[in-house]
Structures are given as C-alpha cells and as structure tokens.
Amino acid sequence: MLKWSVILLLIAIAAGVLGFLGLVVEAVASIAKVIFFLFLILFVVSLIFGRKRSR
Numbered sequence: 001m002l003k004w005s006v007i008l009l010l011i012a013i014a015a016g017v018l019g020f021l022g023l024v025v026e027a028v029a030s031i032a033k034v035i036f037f038l039f040l041i042l043f044v045v046s047l048i049f050g051r052k053r054s055r
Helices: 002-020 026-054
Strands: none
Touching: 002 026
C-alpha cells in the first residue's frame, strides 16, 4: 500500500506543478488536490498498519 501512496504522490506533484504554474487548465489543479488528499489518506493508513505489523 505504501507503493501506491508514493505513486499517487508523484502523480499529484506532477499535476500540481502543471496546474499551479498555469501551464494547463484549472482542472489539473483540482485533480492534483484530490490525488494529493488520497495520498495523505493512504500514507496515514500505511503508517498505522505498518506499525502494527512490525510488532
């Protein structure tokens, strides 16, 4: 699951750079925000379940 959160982070950063710099339409910035929040959720879930497995 950590692999997916890293992939989503990279996609969100790429879309964010394009969207926030005005290189592409505003839709990309909206998509980047959604993907970024998905990354945060998956990252927190990965941290929680990763800690439980290591014990």
